[in-house]
């Protein structure tokens with residue numbers, strides 16, 4: 154039962170905020186007009202979806218979750234048509250509200266499949282396929298990972314062998330480990346896919362290339378000859394999505410089903426090389442960039458739930474006898490949650506900059522300039538890893554911060570974790586991604602040693618080593634940025650020196666790399682954090698008035714908390730001294746106290762409708778107990794007072810126990 158009254162604690166929180174949360178919302182959604190439009194679309198989506206009275210996803214079987222997700226996409230499709238929506242952001246807001254945190258089976262079609270067609274096909278192929286894909290005659294997915302290999306793409310085993318006589322490719326899964334495994338929507342939904350396979354022509358293996366393979370009949374949806382396809386079974390989360398397997402038994406496809414924008418196979422089997430063979434990896438780079446925004450949004454939802462609940466939840470006393478306090482008043486609770494609120498904003502801002510950088514480099518690539526591709530790869534890989542780690546850990550910390558009720562699916566937090574945690578693994582396992590970023594950083598360091606100039610994002614590596622931080626209790630934002638950059642530059646330099654020293658002692662580069670890979674990941678993490686802090690600082694400096702001072706405090710909280718978490722890395726070369734470390738510790742306590750009054754307003758500004766949060770604890774009106782009670786009462790187990798299982802199992806069990814002692818006198822009532 155929804156209550157019209159707002160919990161008085163939440164009401165007070167909103168009144169005591171020192172800034173206008175709407176102003177922050179306008180920043181997040183690009184101005185008042187776009188915010189109104191977003192609200193309109195999400196309200197409409199929520200009203201429409203509520204008509205279906207969907208049961209909570211956690212209470213459904215895998216098949217029911219899949220069915221519900223398809224229904225949600227159907228509702229979304231109808232609304233999109235009715236409103237004639239085309240704008241990508243508007244579509245994403247609508248879909249978020251129709252299917253909040255639901256991994257819909259068409260997800261891969263709409264993201265990786267479409268993008269691969271758009272960026273890796275020739276004009277002729279685009280003209281042939283895009284109309285079919287846009288009108289959902291073709292429903293595709295991106296089939297790259299195999300049972301045996303996901304990370305090491307050069308190890309993929311699926312082959313596409315060119316047959317010049319018939320002008321066809323023969324696509325084959327030669328072993329059990331070569332079976333495609335995991336692609337979203339592959340199991341039951343897709344009728345075609347981009348298969349990433351090793352291209353073999355004229356007896357030569359040219360490595361992984363993309364091929365369009367039809368797997369099901371476009372009308373009957375039956376698998377085509379040579380195709381064995383299905384769902385991979387229940388998973389940790391993501392069960393609304395039919396992640397699938399695919400076995401190809403010498404399936405023949407026409408020559409021009411190879412996506413030939415960058416490399417080609419001519420009719421006679423001649424292979425034409427691309428300008429850069431990493432262009433085939435382009436779709437992964439896009440999705441990695443998008444994941445930064447996805448991770449930020451998931452964490453923003455989690456902190457909204459946990460902060461609102463912590464403002465409503467009263468438990469224990471601070472001053473003996475003075476009554477129970479809002480748990481958000483405990484400094485330890487603030488420490489759990491407020492740095493995460495700051496992280497949600499930091500990642501949101503970094504993701505915007507990441508997206509803008511991606512667009513710029515993508516435009517360059519379209520014009521044939523590939524100069525900034527390595528920078529883009531390094532940044533997107535590092536931020537993908539950093540953001541998904543911080544978001545996943547943050548969501549779990551939010552759940553734990555909600556005590557017992559956080560463990561219930563009613564909190565919405567397990568669902569957020571279930572859909573959030575695969576971000577660490579998919580689209581490039583995080584450790585592997587950080588190592589890719591590290592590879593680029595070490596290369597940049599080497600270039601610097603040779604007196605070369607570094608590209609824009611790496612310029613900070615040029616600063617001389619040593620020196621000491623100017624950080625004082627004013628916590629000047631530029632000093633914080635410099636501290637992060639100094640730490641990253643020092644770590645890149647240290648690990649590069651280790652690699653060089655290993656080489657001079659005759660160690661093979663690959664062995665030296667592996668034996669320093671923990672430090673390499675740490676250096677890449679430091680680099681990515683420096684980017685996030687710099688982005689945050691640059692953005693908040695564009696704000697004005699009260700909002701500016703609130704966001705500057707939040708930015709300081711993010712940066713100071715990060716320094717204290719990895720203090721050794723900042724102190725190792727004496728850049729931050731022990732007096733400063735002590736000072737930062739007291740500043741952290743002050744910052745928590747400073748952010749505390751604005752905590753609720755800061756999460757309100759994310760502007761998530763209740764239906765998107767899907768949480769009894771995170772409700773806007775704070776009526777958490779009524780919502781929890783309603784959720785409990787609606788448990789499936791409560792549909793009957795006495796269940797059949799009582800007669801089938803419980804009663805026979807009890808009777809078997811009674812038989813052991815027949816002398817106990819049983820009263821009619823206890």
Ligand SMILES: CCCCCCCCCCCCCCCCCC(=O)SCCNC(=O)CCNC(=O)[C@H](O)C(C)(C)COP(=O)(O)OP(=O)(O)OC[C@H]1O[C@@H](n2cnc3c(N)ncnc32)[C@H](O)[C@@H]1OP(=O)(O)O
Nearest residue numbers: 255256264303304305306431434443444447530579580581
């Ligand atoms: C539901 C709610 C959820 C909320 C969040 C929502 C977020 C939105 C997302 C939308 C939904 C999408 C769902 C996606 C589902 C997952 C799909 C997948 O996992 S699909 C499967 C994803 N699978 C993976 O991600 C697989 C991960 N594995 C890999 O990417 C590669 O095998 C590798 C990078 C690890 C190594 O590759 P290898 O070829 O052995 O490379 P070497 O190491 O030998 O380096 C050689 C050179 O290449 C360079 N370079 C490398 N990459 C790139 C690049 N991208 N570009 C440019 N350059 C690149 C590298 O720098 C180096 O340069 P140099 O130094 O020589 O100059």
Ligand SMILES: Cc1cc2nc3c(=O)[nH]c(=O)nc-3n(C[C@H](O)[C@H](O)[C@H](O)COP(=O)(O)OP(=O)(O)OC[C@H]3O[C@@H](n4cnc5c(N)ncnc54)[C@H](O)[C@@H]3O)c2cc1C
Nearest residue numbers: 295296297298302303304335336337575579580581582584
């Ligand atoms: C929900 C979900 C959806 C997915 N959707 C798709 C999809 O649509 N299409 C698709 O093709 N794939 C998909 N995948 C697969 C996903 O992309 C891979 O699982 C991912 O790339 C990781 O590869 P892997 O499973 O081989 O991990 P592995 O590489 O086997 O990782 C295992 C461990 O080995 C470590 N490791 C591996 N290599 C190195 C190295 N070089 N250095 C140091 N450590 C290393 C990793 O860090 C990790 O700890 C999906 C996966 C999930 C979970």
